[in-house]
Every structure is written in structure tokens, then in C-alpha cells.
Amino acid sequence: MSPNALIPSHRKPRRPSASSRALRAGVTGGFLTLAVTGATVPANAAEKPVSETQEMPTITTALATSAARSADTAEQVAFNYERQALQDSAFSHAAKAAEKHKAEAVKKAKAAAKKKAEEARKAKEAAEARASRSSERSTLSAPSSSTATGSTATLVAFLKAQLGKAYVLGSTGPSSYDCSGLTQAAFSQIGIDLPRVSQDQSTQGTQVGLDNLQVGDILYWGSAGSAYHVGVYVGGGKFIGAQNSSTGIVERPLDYDMPTGAVRVL
Template sequence: MSHTAHIRSHRKPRRSASTLAVRAGVAGGVLSTLAVAGASGSANAAEPVTQTLELPTLTADLAAQAAQSADATEQAAANYQLQAERDEAAAKAAKQAKADLAEAKKKAAEAKKKAEEDARKEAAARASRTAARTTLSTTSSDAGTTTLGGGDSGTEAGGSTDTGTSTVGGSAATIVSFVKAQVGKAYVPGATGPSAYDCSGLVQTAFKQINISLPRVSQDQSTAGTQVSLSNLQPGDILYWGSAGSAYHVGVYVGGGMFVGAQNSSTGVVERPLSYDPPTGAVRVL
């Protein structure tokens, strides 16, 4: 015990029971309040907190802008596609143009080559005919004469006159003798003898007897020599029917107003007067 405990003024005053009860009640109330609050906080802590976000409202202007942006994107895509198609078409056209140009050049080269070859052949043929005519002219001037034909004098088709006894020299006599010897033989298209002929085949073979090479067909034979009037015919002249260069039939004038030709499959090779089938024109090779 304290040495002052016995002194009354120094003793701690005793708390009354009522005071202690009040203080205990207050403390209990505080503790109860804290307990309730803690429990409430624990309960609130256990529950999830939900936060609501409000999205911005899509106004009419924003909708219009979005639509315009979508249209622009779609138009751009369409433009890219169109440009790609145009580029592809241009590439194809360029490739085709290149191929067409190459083909045109090839055809032009072939045509030029053919034209040059035809010109060369024609020049060679002209030179050959000129040489043959020169040779025949020299031969005819040196050769003797042979009398062909006979009978009364008369007027030939076209107005030429013939005494009836034609004097034919050298090569012409050979041709006339040859064609007359073929009279009675058959007419066969494409034949050149010795047992059958067509019209141009007979003429070509006749001139081969004097080493003159004539074209094979009537069209070409009608321009193989110098054009002469039907009023000034000589034995050995080539007669043609149709236009010069497009004749459809030929024969050989043998003098005395007569000609020999391979007419058709019905008559064969015949000798006929010019009036039987008047020719259109004549050419002279000899």
C-alpha cells in the first residue's frame, strides 16, 4: 500500500456501480455499431461492383459520314477493278497487234517473193519466145517452100482472100502438116497426144515439133505471140475464141480459109472452115 493511502485526500475515488454500468453500456453500443458496420462492409465487399458505361449516341450527321465513307471505299474498289481490267485488255490488244503485224510482214514477204518469181519467169519466157522467133525467121529465110492446100480461090472469114494454093515455108509447113495428121483423133480434156488431145494440148504439141514451147492453157496461148487481124491470117497462126488472155478455145489456121482444132468429145480433132465457128482473134508466133 502506498504510504499516502491512509491520507484521505490522496486516495483514488471509487467509481460507483452506476457509472461503471453507463460506461459499459456506451462501450457495448460502440462495439455493436462497429460490428454492424464491419458486417455491412464485409457484405458489401463480397458483392461485385457493376459500373454502367453510356455509349455515345449515333447522330444523323455521323450516320451520313459513315455511309459516305462506305460509298467512297466501294467506289475506290470498283475503280481499281476497272483499271485492272483495262490494263489486261490493253496487254491482250498489244499482244494481238504484235502477232498481226508479224503475220502481215510474213504475207507481204511471201507476196513479194512470188511477184519476183513470176516476173522472172515472164522475163525468161519473153526472152525464149524472142530467141525462138529470131531463130525461126533465120531458118525460114533459108528454107525452101512447100505447097499446101488446093482448090478454087475464095474469100475467107474476116475478109481475107486466099488463092486456094497457099505457099507455106519451113516451120509453118511443119505445124500445118502435124495438125492435119491428127484429124480424126479423140478429144480428151487434159490430153496432149499422141492418141488424144484437148484444144490447147493440140496447139502446144504442134509447136513442139519446131521446138517452140507454148503455155499449156488457152488463156495463155491467146497472148503468146503478136495479135494479128483475122483479115491478115497466115498458116500457122493460132486462132482463139473469147477474149485475149481469157480465151476458152484455140485452134491452128492451116490456110485456104480452114482451121484444125480439137473441138469437143463429140467431134474430136477436125478440120473446118472458119465460117463453121468464127474465131474472136489470132496471134502469130512464127
């Protein structure tokens, strides 16, 4: 054993080197700094990690910002696509609805035009029929020797064929008639439908004066709308009617029983 073994050394303890201090420093600024004890490290080498640790957070922030911007852009693009899809769908529905309304309008217009044409056709036929009857009446000669033609001739011929038949209240033929039943049956021979009773027959067609009578005019007794008797003017100042149960169906001159008024349905 050396005689100096127990004598404390008076040597100053060795100061740790820069590399030892770096090793003990551990993590500096969030980065692990490694150094080998006893190695000689240039001064600029010890500072280099510090420089690198200052740049890396900047790179990380830029990447995060770029990623956020990319996400926002993607979201905006998706929103734009969705909005465009909704607009396209709305335009499509609007176009279909407009097309439907257009088709319905065209259909209604065609129906209205068809109805109008049909009404015009009927009006023309009615006018032609009236003109034909007027022409027939205009061909009649003097009242004392008048001879009806066409529909008026058919009407008068039917009425004359009923002369002498019985008057029966409420009867419409063929063996007996009341006054309105006879006129109704006579006009049905030429395609004209009259109401059943005298009151209604007295308001048909056009009212005419007794001084302007034509063959086929319906004569009525009483007031228009409440007549109690009817007959038919057959020309020559005469009428035919189912008068009463005593006389039956007869032909009489107007002054036999002067009517109150007359209507023209021909």
C-alpha cells in the first residue's frame, strides 16, 4: 500500500469538457443532442443542431397550413358540385313542369277550337233551316188559295188528316187529341219538339202579330205563358185545332174565335 494512499489529493477536479456538458444537457429545445465525451467538437458543430431545431417548426407549420388550405379547397369544390347538382335538378323539374303546362294549354286550346267549330256548324245549320222554311213560306200564294210546300206542307197535311177526330182532354193521338196534344204531334212530323201544354207552347219561338201570320204559326188564346188554348194557322185566314169535346178537331176561320196572339217556330 502506498504511503500516500490515504492522503487526500490536492489536485483540482477536472472540469468537464464541452462534449461532456453537451451529453448531460440531454434534450435541448425539444431535440436530443448527442456528443461523445472526450471528443473534440468544433465550435460550429455544437451550434448546428440549434440552427436546425429553429427551422423544423417552421416547416411543420407550413405543411399544416397547406394541408388545411387543401382541405378547405376540397370542401369548397364539393360544395360547388352539390350546389350545381341542386341547380341542375331544379332547372330540370322547372323545364318538365313548363312542358306539362304547355301541353295542357295546347290541349285546352284545341278543345276550345273544336267546340267553337261545332257551335258554328250548328248555328249555320240552324240558319240554313230557317232560311229554307222562310223560302217555303215566301212561295205561298194568296191566302184564299195558298198551297204550302216542304215542311209546312207536311205540317198542314198532317193537321188536315186529323179533322173530325175526337177531342179528349190529355190525349196525344193518334185517334184523339186535346189542343196542345194536336199541335205537338203535328210539329213532331217535321222534326220540331214542342212542350206538352198550351202555356209553354205559347212562349216558344218568336212572338208575331196577328196581322202578319204565316202558315205554320201557332195561335194561342189567353196571354203568353198562361194560354188556355192553342191551334195552328194553315193559311187562307183559317186555323185547325182540337176545339172541344163537342166539335172535336175542326178547321175554322180566325173570326170564328179570334186568338190573342201567335208565335213562330218555323
